[in-house]
Amino acid sequence: MASTANDTINEWLAKLNAALANNDSQQAAELFAPESYWRDFVSFTWNLKTMEGRKEIAEMLDATLESAKPANWTLEGDASEADGITEGWIKFETSTSRGEGHLRLNADGQAWTLLTTAYELKGHEEAKGSTRPKGVEHGLFQGRKTWLENKQQEEAELGYERQPYCVIIGGGQGGIGLGARLRRLGVPTIIVEKNPRPGDSWRNRYKSLCLHDPVWYDHMPYLPYPDHWPVFAPKDKIGDWLEMYTKVMELNYWSSTVCKKAEYDEASGEWTVEVERDGKTVELKPKQLVLATGMSAVPNIPDIPGMDSFKGDIHHSSKHPGGDKYAGKKVVVIGSNNSAHDICADLWENGADVTMVQRSSTHIARSETLMDLALGGLYSEQAVANGITTHKADMIFASLPYRILPGLQVPVYAAMKERDKDLYDRLEKAGFMLDFGEDDSGLFCKYLRRGSGYYIDVGASELIANGDIKLKTGQTECITETGVMLADGTEIPADVIVLATGYSSMNGWAAQLINQGVADKVGKVWGMGSDTTKDPGPWEGELRNMWKPTQQPGLWFHGGNLHQSRHYSSYLSLQLKARMENIPTPVYGLQEVHHTG
């Protein structure tokens, strides 16, 4: 079976090799099915880009073949066949990089999906394994500097006597992981973080918080958690891990440092980034600026009439101190997504009288069920036992273009609806408005489209179903001196109001830091133009502005959950390294901007 499948893939690759060697884009495109997808990360396009159908594929090849000079397409390991689809892992090269990817052929031997990704730049490979540094330089010479002396010198000089090539604003998991990749690639980088310690962005959140994604999904690059690491790590434990990770990966991490502003000089292609460190203003002059402030950088605070008149505490969920402060208090939480649920549960556990105000329908996915049905195949102990490494899982996931992803997800969430019917019935009976996404494609698609609209249930849904957390539905009309009034006239008395009202697009951070002009120029960040709530069309095919060139030269956005930060930081780091090394990086299909935020 493997042998037939291998032959099928090998024959197709041979035809692709031949067409590309002839610079015959049309012939290459005809190897694809009429409905087909070529998803490319960096290797051909120096972009993250999905070409849909033969025409787009041919156009991309017309534009890139001359510089990419792809060659040496080979099957890696054994291919397999199931339900008429033959699939396999591939390797290939371009003029400047080595690539790996994944190919699916339909029953007619035409490509349905092709993923091509760059994993290293020729001549600029990471030093690892057999090419790792020696550490000690054997042989002896006078005046040698030790590792510690070199490290201390770098720490003293970088940002002062010599400039980093790259500055990352935001030292959470995203900035740290990208920083580690850049360190391994030898790109001088400073990470700017306002908190005193790496990991504080987790530590500072409400005290009962644990990761909602399981451990197999959450590894950082290069240094996986040991195998006793809990399935859902508590926030402070993740904080400690990030702190030690930053240290052992030897990142130039400027903690307790605030970025005041940034300005780009088009002529010199250089940023001036003003930061305050140790009470002094420091001007950094990097060529590349990465905003890794997180999807939760810019709180979305609704303008509810009467907010100023409220006599109790009112704060956005990002400022919520934890429930232990509010035992016995009446707390109203406005919102019904992850943070709202977590905060309600935490308040209830601490003996507050809690009311949730749900303004629109919410997707509830029980954590256990999500792990079983949605993640288990790729990210679980079973997957590990089946030989699906973290990297392989990331690549399998990436091999599914965003256009077809929702259709593949619908059956998963139909099964979830069935399995947890009892909970869903009881939630609806309690008045909770449920959805499974506009096209029933569930949680991950909602996350990709809008980064919100769901709760991964680790227990709070039960409290809502049984009334321990009170539920009101409707829009907020206004806030009074003593509580919240809904559009239907219901008044909910409150000592404390928590606005769990989410976050704005990350380019809002560019507006604050650089200026509104640049924020508008790069436009909305996240979402892929699915034409669903909070993700207006037109169709983009990839997440807007994430991990790829933007309309603002030298400005990049990095972030996402731990899985995305881990996987996509690889492509972002290669793009930055290539620019530092003056490798030509002709960007194909730079994203147009349709929405300013």
Add this chain to the structure above:
Amino acid sequence: MASTANDTINEWLAKLNAALANNDSQQAAELFAPESYWRDFVSFTWNLKTMEGRKEIAEMLDATLESAKPANWTLEGDASEADGITEGWIKFETSTSRGEGHLRLNADGQAWTLLTTAYELKGHEEAKGSTRPKGVEHGLFQGRKTWLENKQQEEAELGYERQPYCVIIGGGQGGIGLGARLRRLGVPTIIVEKNPRPGDSWRNRYKSLCLHDPVWYDHMPYLPYPDHWPVFAPKDKIGDWLEMYTKVMELNYWSSTVCKKAEYDEASGEWTVEVERDGKTVELKPKQLVLATGMSAVPNIPDIPGMDSFKGDIHHSSKHPGGDKYAGKKVVVIGSNNSAHDICADLWENGADVTMVQRSSTHIARSETLMDLALGGLYSEQAVANGITTHKADMIFASLPYRILPGLQVPVYAAMKERDKDLYDRLEKAGFMLDFGEDDSGLFCKYLRRGSGYYIDVGASELIANGDIKLKTGQTECITETGVMLADGTEIPADVIVLATGYSSMNGWAAQLINQGVADKVGKVWGMGSDTTKDPGPWEGELRNMWKPTQQPGLWFHGGNLHQSRHYSSYLSLQLKARMENIPTPVYGLQEVHHTG
């Protein structure tokens, strides 16, 4: 081939199974060759013990079968055959533990070597992989404690309101690795360390120090170094790794804490360990006390006449501050082992005028050659590529009983002598006295027998050969006001004298901490009775007192290089855990004491 080899091993295991099931020790012993070895770690003997020949094997089985109740001997993976020896990995069980091991059969189908090791206690398995903790407790309940609160409570209470089961004196790599294993096994443990930070025992050494063993040999338990880690890690980098390891493994690490004394109460089976922490005396009451102060805990300071009259600096190598203090000074280093060479090189690099005094012959092994010829098969990038994991390498190494190890090592060092002939010739020409061990068995055997007598050459030998480091040979007659005088009357002027004169047996630390009586009762630590220099007979078969029960109940010694600390900490931790859980641990063949230090 594998299939024949598999049959051979399976047949032998079936016979062993049958004999043991019949409690027929004699029949079992006859499955072994007349010259044969059964090395057992914990599973049968609750000891580290090698039985040599049928008689000793039968005696051990007579004493242990009833309690051990071994069963389910099976071949793991494929066996192999080469040069008449058939070998394979095995698994088995006893009444209390699960075991793994290795078997070699000779051409007659008789066992030549058998290794049996316990890897987990039934009912007390480490929570890892599919049994890892959940982290968050799903579902909600009021008054829940977070991970951080539990951790802070444990830190506040352990050693004060409740007592640790185990106290480890010494928080270097050994104490830390053992602490991590005990943490995973749920044995409440405090590690007492005099330095302020984990890793300081490395940081405090002379600044040019790098590990002499390569990275593949040096992993800590559970959390391997990432694959960019240098081959020979600089001391401060290892220091940082140990610091973060201590933190993420959540060890109860009492830094800046000095152990003043310890006393054992035979009646209660409890230690009273007096430590000074934060300026206050704290009395710890553990059941088990582990000395992990390192083989380099008790400096061996020779009593050279005139030492007090010397007008310059004189210090033991363990107190050497690094060469940068001594530019332009005349320094005499007494000794010619690892530390002596490293310190001479460091001094020379810093512009000192250095003379080494060699008092007896020394084994020089070039690091590169050692890696190629001696370690490469088990600990190298190539070994990793061949599927030899760190654990597998440790087990292969352990499968060779100490009686036969020297014979297997002789050809390795003969090849080394050939390969590096040029260096050795030039060293001899410079007057350096060379050896390769008394039986030419080389470095590792010297290490096991006496822990000294060699230098892993990372460059200093070249400086001695070319005269950059001056060399004098002979005994030290006395120290004058201005230098060192040798027995032949040579006087060497010195501003500084470094006594690189090694360390005493680790029971010297027991003498300091507990009393001389206990030190004498447990006797010499390290060495195996090879009847060579510094390792007097009779033959012991295993290292004296290391990682196994001693004549002093509740007192254990832990240490060795990173490889040994990693591997043997597993057996020590199981012995401690079993005692905590009141699992019967009948010790077979408790070591007799022949030497007091």
